[in-house]
Amino acid sequence: MEFKTTNCIALGAEDFRKAAGFYQRVLGFSQVNEGDEWIELDSGALRLFMTADDGTTPTFNLAVQDVDKAAEHLLSEGFAKIGEGDGEIYVRDPFGNAFALTKS
Secondary structure, three states, rough: OOOOOEEEHHHOEEHHHHHHHHHHHHHHHEEEEEOOOEEEEEOOEEEEEEEEOOOOOOEEEEEEEHHHHHHHHHHHHOEEEEEEEOOEEEEEOOOOEOOOEEEO
């Protein structure tokens, strides 16, 4: 099974819109996309997704061919499932780090 990191990371904030505005104003990041509970910012090397804080952030993105199979593998190795949505499965490793499994 192959896991590849992407240039995406999600950061949470209670007021994610205010946080996104702060990063735009202070750091010069530009908004490139938006959803109901997230705003995507271009920071150069990274895409930051400012999200409504739900206790799963920061979340690193892992691209895989088969999301369900990858989740099954990680769960068997000690990861815990912490959520899912829009074709993604969110897991936490035994050290407290969160990852989003997405289709490559």
